Amino acid sequence: MVIPRENNMVRLYIQVASSTDKDWNPRKTATAEEVQQHAKEILRPYTITWDRVEWFSVYPIGQGIAENYTLDERVFMGGDACHTHSPKAGQGMNTAFLDAVNLAWKIHHVESGFAPRSILSTYESERKLIAENLLDFDARYAKLFSARIPSAGEVAGASNASGPAEENEFIKTFKASCEFTSGYGVAYNPNTINWGPSHPAQHPLILSYQKGTSLRTGRTFHPATVTRVVDSNVVHLEQEIPLNGSYRMYIFGGTPSRTSRAIKDLSAHLSTPSSFYSIFAHRDTNKDRYHERHNPHTTFLTLCTILNVPRGQVDIDAMLPAVLARYRDHVYADDIWDQRVPDAKASAHAKMGLNEEEGGIVVVRPDGYVGVVVRLVEGTGTAEALNKYFSAVTGKTLGEERAVL
Ligand SMILES: Cc1cc2nc3c(=O)[nH]c(=O)nc-3n(C[C@H](O)[C@H](O)[C@H](O)COP(=O)(O)OP(=O)(O)OC[C@H]3O[C@@H](n4cnc5c(N)ncnc54)[C@H](O)[C@@H]3O)c2cc1C
Structure with a gap:
């Protein structure tokens, strides 16, 4: 197959081998040429050439989370500013959006006089928990990715539940986490806005x-x-x-x-x-x-x-x-x-x-x-x-x- 050269901008994720050397820093050592060489080896027997590299970056897989999302409920952080993880499951933007929506309506309600200022504290308690869940999933998932390079069949099988696939650890982890990664698995604990048995509103109905x-x-x-x-x-x-x-x-x-x-x-x-x-x-x-x-x-x-x-x-x-x-x-x-x-x-x-x-x-x-x-x-x-x-x-x-x- 020959992909025509004109106007093709392609994004490639290329896994670069890790090292046991504790001073190894892929950000310093991995060059664009080295990454391109990896891409060529992965795609062999097909070939790939570049007219130019628009942008490239090396991302060491890791998880990070801020201790706090807010300072006195006056300064708030969301998205990549307070949680980072590997890009393997496409969760960064999803999580950043949900952080923003969670915060936006609460600020709107406080500003409009619909809610007391204390509602803003639920932003951190709700969203930090979700980021922690994401990091936990990401650590397990990224480890499976890093342990060895998954085959094309595994990746296809994981993203297509109806397709043929061997049910190995990689596929099982992906499928078990589908509810979470699709956004439907977000679950906030009881608090003032999510009723629960200890909620101040108690009524038999x-x-x-x-x-x-x-x-x-x-x-x-x-x-x-x-x-x-x-x-x-x-x-x-x-x-x-x-x-x-x-x-x-x-x-x-x-x-x-x-x-x-x-x-x-x-x-x-x-x-x-x-x-x-x-x-x-x-x-x-x-x-x-x-x-x-x-x-x-x-x-x-x-x-x-x-x-x-x-x-x-x-x-x-x-x-x-x-x-x-x-x-x-x-x-x-x-x-x-x-x-x-x-x-x-x-x-x-x-x-x-x-x-x-x-x-x-x-x-x-x-x-x-x-x-x-x-x-x-x-x-x-x-x-x-x-x-x-x-x-x-x-x-x-x-x-x-x-x-x-
Ligand atoms: C190559 C790549 C592929 C990705 N693929 C996916 C994917 O498939 N699915 C997915 O869900 N996520 C993906 N992500 C992650 C996703 O893009 C981020 O998680 C998401 O954009 C984070 O949103 P954010 O609003 O927190 O930060 P950003 O989108 O980074 O927004 C921060 C903004 O602040 C601006 N800024 C920074 N400093 C200042 C300053 N001092 N003053 C004013 N403005 C400033 C920046 O210019 C930027 O516009 C990918 C990321 C990368 C890099």
């Missing part, structure tokens, strides 16, 4: 993993496919709200004939002036927000309602109170079959582990991780539980809880 829901706080919201009612488009629910800095409240409404009272009660309690829904409402009520799909009433929150009913039977204004009907672009019918839950009538409800008839409320952090899951019931309970969670998150007294002097 709060659900936990395998006790009423399959969602885990501090982990990503499960992907689900639903029908958007206003235009009948089949959409990915988890992608419906853009990265707009708002908490996402998914109201899984169950079967409307069974839950209409609970949904009305929830809306009535959300509308009280001291609820988390009302307290951050836009103050400039005269401004026309008709076209604001995601934040018509506040930038603190975006609401979605998902009903266990075929799209053709949904009448938004007749079935939903004004608070939820206002978010009409975010009303969905849970009527798409999903092979992961083949027996479910409402597959999105089922994937979240929620009761398909009764529904439930899922609060997702602005960066897509589950904050808390609450049962949907008639009366004040659901709103109380949500107010308790948001009281802890915002540092404000919400709902029925009022300071008594």
Whole structure:
């Protein structure tokens, strides 16, 4: 095969042999010519020539992490500035992005008065743990790479689960780490924003993993496919709200004939002036927000309602109170079959582990991780539980809880 010479910029990773000499410094000794020679040997019997080398660098495999990510929660570091590792698994940019997103929404919430300054401390506790996990994976993975050069079949087999591959240590390590390296394995520990048994918000209606829901706080919201009612488009629910800095409240409404009272009660309690829904409402009520799909009433929150009913039977204004009907672009019918839950009538409800008839409320952090899951019931309970969670998150007294002097 001859690759034409014109306009070809190619990036090559070339493994340079290591040395047992403790003074050996590949950055000083490995020249571009030496690296090119390695590339030629690896590619033999094919040949490779260069018109010019645009850039080259020698990277000794190693892992490094900063002791702290922040100085007094005023100076913050993220990305390569605070964690470095080998480039073998393509994680540097992913991790840097997630660091930035994790920090950005928290700064936005503090600046907007939605959260106390103390929320900023969760940046380091959440992201440093992930970097430590990454470094641990990278150390194991890089060792396998360095121990010997993996064959083309091994590399192909590791990146293509369906392809032919011998299941050796290299492939097993890669596959076992796929959840983590794809980004879905990020798991934050319980803290103020990720509900857990020691969270300040305690309420009998709060659900936990395998006790009423399959969602885990501090982990990503499960992907689900639903029908958007206003235009009948089949959409990915988890992608419906853009990265707009708002908490996402998914109201899984169950079967409307069974839950209409609970949904009305929830809306009535959300509308009280001291609820988390009302307290951050836009103050400039005269401004026309008709076209604001995601934040018509506040930038603190975006609401979605998902009903266990075929799209053709949904009448938004007749079935939903004004608070939820206002978010009409975010009303969905849970009527798409999903092979992961083949027996479910409402597959999105089922994937979240929620009761398909009764529904439930899922609060997702602005960066897509589950904050808390609450049962949907008639009366004040659901709103109380949500107010308790948001009281802890915002540092404000919400709902029925009022300071008594
Ligand atoms: C060859 C190579 C291949 C890679 N391949 C992958 C890959 O396939 N997948 C992957 O996920 N990651 C990959 N990475 C890693 C990824 O590029 C980095 O981890 C990621 O870019 C880190 O992002 P960052 O924002 O922390 O830092 P950077 O992207 O390095 O951004 C730092 C910025 O700060 C600027 N800067 C520095 N000093 C100053 C100063 N004093 N004042 C103002 N600005 C300053 C720099 O110019 C730079 O623009 C690769 C890296 C390299 C080098």
